[in-house]
Amino acid sequence: MTTGQQSGDATTLKMTPRTKLLVWAVLGAAGVGLGVALPWLLQHAASWPIPYFTVLEAIGSIDSPLMVIGRPAALGLVGLTIAFFITHEAATLVLTDEEITVTEGDDTRIIERGQVGGVYARGGKVRIESPEGRILFHDDVEGGKLAIAAAFRRHGYPWESIERDPKAAAR
Incomplete structure (x- = not known):
């Protein structure tokens, strides 16, 4: 989406605030969703030849209330950080x-x-x-x-x- 604003004799092509909000919402939600689904994903990925898989498996298997809330929150924050860089660097x-x-x-x-x-x-x-x-x-x-x-x-x-x-x- 673009803002084709014309002021006098200038036209501005840029990411609209609505598009920026959409990028932030999608990437933040994707991070939270990944944090929620991580234990399930790691259980199904156990047969794949992934280096240091035991570390990932150990992180994914922790079911303490702090990790159940912390994983989605931390990955949601990672998603928002990526969204910030995408929207800030957009031409x-x-x-x-x-x-x-x-x-x-x-x-x-x-x-x-x-x-x-x-x-x-x-x-x-x-x-x-x-x-x-x-x-x-x-x-x-x-x-x-x-x-x-x-x-x-x-x-x-x-x-x-x-x-x-x-x-x-x-x-």
Whole structure:
């Protein structure tokens, strides 16, 4: 999901707060679920050749109230930590007719209009290349391919991927 906010002559492509909340909820719940299911999973994995399995088995077999609550809580916290890094490091692109400002985590850089030779989607990621073919940006950008393409085209950047509108194809 993307926020295609337009303020004056700028368009911002970034992860929406709703998407961030969804990532936090899913990864936190997955950690808690893994903590609850860990004893059962370890019992079924006993036949696998896993190094140090006896240590894992011992941890999974502890049924004290502290471990029954602590395992899901600790793994839920691990899930939330991973969610924090995912949402914090998600790329934000601010497009204007003159430049693209890319912010990833605490790092911000500017790609001048003259540096951009082509923009396209590649493998689920947006790729910005210079006229010489140097990769200036290649990462996930939140939102659908059509919305991202429209944002780049609106500011006159050379979008090179071919989009097919699923609604038009159904007609």
